[in-house]
Amino acid sequence: MDKRASREPPDQKKARHARTVRSYVLRAGRVTEGQKRALDELFPRYGVEPGTGLIEFSILFGNGHPVVMEIGFGNGEATWRMARAEPERNFIGVEVHPPGVGRLLLKIEEHSLENVRIACQDAVEFLGTRVADDALEGVRIYFPDPWPKKRHHKRRIIQPEFVRLLSAKIKAGGLLHLATDWAPYAEFMLEVMQSVPEFENLSPTGQYVVRPGWRPPTKYERRGERLGHKVADLVYRRTPQAGQE
Numbered sequence: 498m499d500k501r502a503s504r505e506p507p508d509q510k511k512a513r514h515a516r517t518v519r520s521y522v523l524r525a526g527r528v529t530e531g532q533k534r535a536l537d538e539l540f541p542r543y544g545v546e547p548g549t550g551l552i553e554f555s556i557l558f559g560n561g562h563p564v565v566m567e568i569g570f571g572n573g574e575a576t577w578r579m580a581r582a583e584p585e586r587n588f589i590g591v592e593v594h595p596p597g598v599g600r601l602l603l604k605i606e607e608h609s610l611e612n613v614r615i616a617c618q619d620a621v622e623f624l625g626t627r628v629a630d631d632a633l634e635g636v637r638i639y640f641p642d643p644w645p646k647k648r649h650h651k652r653r654i655i656q657p658e659f660v661r662l663l664s665a666k667i668k669a670g671g672l673l674h675l676a677t678d679w680a681p682y683a684e685f686m687l688e689v690m691q692s693v694p695e696f697e698n699l700s701p702t703g704q705y706v707v708r709p710g711w712r713p714p715t716k717y718e719r720r721g722e723r724l725g726h727k728v729a730d731l732v733y734r735r736t737p738q739a740g741q742e
């Protein structure tokens with residue numbers, strides 16, 4: 498048995514465990530030559546270098562447009578399409594997988610997009626340490642890893658604690674948009690979201706909405722559809738806190 502673990506107070510042990518439960522497994526994916534060039538040459542311009550202080554988004558983007566964060570953008574297909582379709586917004590994409598970051602950088606260059614920045618980091622840490630409260634107009638999380646096995650449910654990114662963190666970072670009136678093709682995860686999302694009263698479900702049925710026009714199709718969505726999965730979109734509004742109305 499790990500001696501450190503046996504001497505540790507239970508609270509500390511719990512905190513250490515919580516930090517090691519992550520919503521992803523970093524696999525050594527192949528980085529192509531083009532992606533490598535993008536990571537070397539374009540990341541210094543469009544990437545957020547690792548750091549500790551809060552980010553001033555108006556300085557990062559060079560304007561005061563509202564900022565939407567996309568978490569776990571994969572290959573970035575939805576990110577660049579949304580950024581191109583919504584030039585009045587700034588997009589910050591957060592993804593841990595370097596080949597995906599390289600692909601999005603290449604798309605930013607190809608489409609000359611000035612309203613996208615990328616953080617190659619765990620989004621939970623990034624939000625907690627680099628993003629000020631009420632700094633975001635919205636957060637979009639499309640097809641997060643479903644972690645289907647029961648013993649892995651704790652790895653799902655949508656958890657009450659994470660949603661409370663999102664509620665602090667999204668300003669009143671801002672939107673949280675989730676999508677999944679894994680029906681049990683959609684139900685799990687509904688349940689978790691119900692436990693955080695700062696978010697109001699915008700569905701007329703209190704459950705899912707018709708896919709909003711701003712969400713482009715993604716690679717994982719197409720994969721799910723090939724497998725016959727039905728896609729669920731969930732949209733929530735961050736309600737004003739007492740005194741903010």
Ligand SMILES: C[S@@+](CC[C@H](N)C(=O)[O-])C[C@H]1O[C@@H](n2cnc3c(N)ncnc32)[C@H](O)[C@@H]1O
Pocket residue numbers: 520521568569570571572591592593594597618619620621638639640641642643654715716717718
């Ligand atoms: C199933 S893929 C979906 C990718 C993309 N949104 C799509 O629909 O094609 C989930 C992605 O989330 C990323 N991811 C998971 N947890 C993350 C975290 N805590 N921070 C940043 N990215 C994360 C993974 O690396 C992976 O690329």
